[in-house]
Amino acid sequence: MSITRRAAIAAPFFIRNLISAPPSGRVRLASFGANGMAWSTLRGIATHESVDLVCAADIDTARGERVKTAYPKAVLYQDWRKMLDKEYRNLDAACVGTPDHMHAPQAMSAMRRGLHVYCQKPLTSHVAEARQLNKYAASKRLVTQMGIQVHSNAEYRTAVQLVHTGVIGKVKEVHAWSNKKWGDTAPRPAANDPVPDSLDWDGWIGVAHLESYIKGYCHPGNWRKRLEFGTGTFGDMGCHIYDPVFGALALTAPLSVRAEGPAPGEHSWAINAIVQYTFPGTQYTHGKTVNVTWYDGDERPPLEIQALIEGARLPGQGSIIIGTKGVMLIPHVAFPSLFPLAAFKDFKLPEVKANDHYHEFVDAILGKGTTSTGFHYSGPLSETVLLGSLSTRFPKTTLEWNSAKLQFRNEKQANAFLKRTYRTGWKVKGLG
Numbered sequence: 001m002s003i004t005r006r007a008a009i010a011a012p013f014f015i016r017n018l019i020s021a022p023p024s025g026r027v028r029l030a031s032f033g034a035n036g037m038a039w040s041t042l043r044g045i046a047t048h049e050s051v052d053l054v055c056a057a058d059i060d061t062a063r064g065e066r067v068k069t070a071y072p073k074a075v076l077y078q079d080w081r082k083m084l085d086k087e088y089r090n091l092d093a094a095c096v097g098t099p100d101h102m103h104a105p106q107a108m109s110a111m112r113r114g115l116h117v118y119c120q121k122p123l124t125s126h127v128a129e130a131r132q133l134n135k136y137a138a139s140k141r142l143v144t145q146m147g148i149q150v151h152s153n154a155e156y157r158t159a160v161q162l163v164h165t166g167v168i169g170k171v172k173e174v175h176a177w178s179n180k181k182w183g184d185t186a187p188r189p190a191a192n193d194p195v196p197d198s199l200d201w202d203g204w205i206g207v208a209h210l211e212s213y214i215k216g217y218c219h220p221g222n223w224r225k226r227l228e229f230g231t232g233t234f235g236d237m238g239c240h241i242y243d244p245v246f247g248a249l250a251l252t253a254p255l256s257v258r259a260e261g262p263a264p265g266e267h268s269w270a271i272n273a274i275v276q277y278t279f280p281g282t283q284y285t286h287g288k289t290v291n292v293t294w295y296d297g298d299e300r301p302p303l304e305i306q307a308l309i310e311g312a313r314l315p316g317q318g319s320i321i322i323g324t325k326g327v328m329l330i331p332h333v334a335f336p337s338l339f340p341l342a343a344f345k346d347f348k349l350p351e352v353k354a355n356d357h358y359h360e361f362v363d364a365i366l367g368k369g370t371t372s373t374g375f376h377y378s379g380p381l382s383e384t385v386l387l388g389s390l391s392t393r394f395p396k397t398t399l400e401w402n403s404a405k406l407q408f409r410n411e412k413q414a415n416a417f418l419k420r421t422y423r424t425g426w427k428v429k430g431l432g
Contacts (some may be wrong), residue, residue: 018290021090021367030087030094030115030143032080035063036220037120038097041147043149044358045095046071054090054387057083058218062198068329078200080106088113093365096120097147099223100231100422101208104129105428112429113135116143118361121239122231123375123382128419130386134379135369145361145371146378148243150333152357156244157320159336161326163248163284167347169325170286173302174245175293176319178237182224183297184268189214198367207422225268231389232269233296237317238385239378240313241277241332245292246381250282253403254384255289259391261299270296275388286324309339327362349411390417 022028027050031042046053053071055167057080058064064076070109073398077083094110095118096103104124107117117137124130129229137144148155163171192212193203201213206227216222224230245251260274275294306314308327317332327339338344355372364371373381383403391399393414400409408414422431 007329008406010129015023023367025050025366027091027362028054028090028092028364030054030083030110031067031097032102032110033097033109034067034076035060035332037147038120038316039066041095041097041118041120041358042067043151044071045362048359048362050366051212054388055083057088057391060194060196060198063072065221079203081109082111083214084113088115091115093143093361096125098127099204099229100125100235101223101229101398102121104431105207105422105426106131107133108160111142114140114142114429116201116365118145118147118358120147121378121382122235123227123378123384124386125231125235126418126420127383127386127390129431130375130379130382130404134375135243137375143361143364143371144236145357145364146239146373146375146382147357148239148373148378148381149357150240150405151243151247151373152360153333154352154354155333155344156330157336157354158352159328159330159346160353161336161350162336163321163323165251165350167324167326168328169226170323171249171284171298171347172286172322172324173291174249174319174321175295176238176245177295177300177306177317178233178241179235179297179316180237181271181297182230182233182269183264183304184222184225184234185265185271186268187265188267189217191215205423207420207426207428212421227267227269230269231386232264232273232390232392234273234275234294234385237332237387238294239381241290241317241319242294242385243381244330244375245321246384247377248321249279249290251279251290251384252282252293253380254279254387256398256400257387257391258398259388259395260396261392263393263395269389270392272299273388273392274299275391277384277388280310281396309337310341312337312339344428345382390414392419406421 053074055075057077093116163191178404191214193215195213253275256278262270315331319330321328329337
């Protein structure tokens with residue numbers, strides 16, 4: 001990385017006045033990533049009639065064909081830092097759809113150039129990064145959105161409304177799960193494979209610890225399993241499945257988090273986690289605290305909890321919210337069901353409209369409304385999920401969380417995993 005680019009990332013930038021809409025009435029977009037989830041993200045945003053995709057960056061030049069075909073005027077880069085250096089004056093917004101470890105540096109670098117940011121979930125790979133993105137976005141009054149698009153679906157919006165209107169009473173406890181298995185019990189292979197000509201492996205590693213290239217081990221699809229680059233099953237699905245719970249109960253930071261099950265290996269996340277949170281009670285909960293428990297892989301809620309849905313099929317992913325007047329099953333993704341069946345046999349779900357999550361971001365930039373999962377919301381949600389992933393490093397230990405101080409009260413060793421030290425040459429001001 002040249003001294004010029006290093007200085008560009010580290011130095012403060014002149015922040016344009018972004019409180020008003022772009023004067024052209026057009027939103028000029030850059031994309032971090034050109035394939036996979038990045039493609040879905042940029043495509044979702046760019047279908048808005050007021051968006052122009054100006055440029056995209058992908059460290060693997062073999063993965064940019066769809067962007068070239070669909071947006072022939074867009075300029076493609078391999079190095080996202082070069083893209084920002086050259087293009088930021090021609091941009092209004094950026095979307096981040098890269099692996100988890102690069103979310104924070106790319107989002108912060110874009111915001112420091114005055115760009116509004118749409119970032120995929122989890123917002124970051126480490127708790128401290130999520131806190132910093134939230135603070136910076138608020139200080140510059142930037143429009144932000146996290147890519148938990150199901151948040152805007154009618155299914156999840158209905159579930160939140162049912163809790164808020166007291167249909168199942170005050171919430172006593174919640175159980176949520178995913179059958180995905182983004183972990184690996186095998187040791188890291190000793191291989192050192194040739195890097196494909198199309199791939200900038202150093203750029204793919206980015207802020208993380210430099211490792212040798214092993215074909216198929218990380219890029220393009222298995223990075224979620226790796227401690228250095230992904231956040232496991234919980235990081236992948238927790239922000240989706242916890243979202244309606246977080247919103248419905250109006251949860252704040254947890255008081256404690258405790259993991260049962262196996263610890264991660266040297267390089268990869270474990271499978272079959274059980275993570276229990278204790279949160280302060282809210283106006284929607286019963287009692288001074290409320291427990292929310294997560295299960296993944298082959299783990300599921302206890303049979304006595306499953307019995308509450310009266311023989312209904314337990315979906316592969318979802319949650320069960322237990323209230324004082326009833327129980328709600330929220331599949332991922334389908335409309336909620338209410339139990340006991342006898343009590344709700346005549347109940348009709350309210351008619352709740354869906355929003356376009358991607359277009360909501362664009363409209364907010366244009367001064368037409370606000371976003372529903374801005375970093376003020378998705379930052380704390382991501383912090384909560386990331387604390388759960390972190391807790392699996394300390395099985396059968398109740399970690400007492402002090403959110404205000406961003407540290408654990410009782411397990412000092414756990415504090416070392418709240419942030420990442422960025423690799424030399426990749427530091428971003430405000431992070432790492």
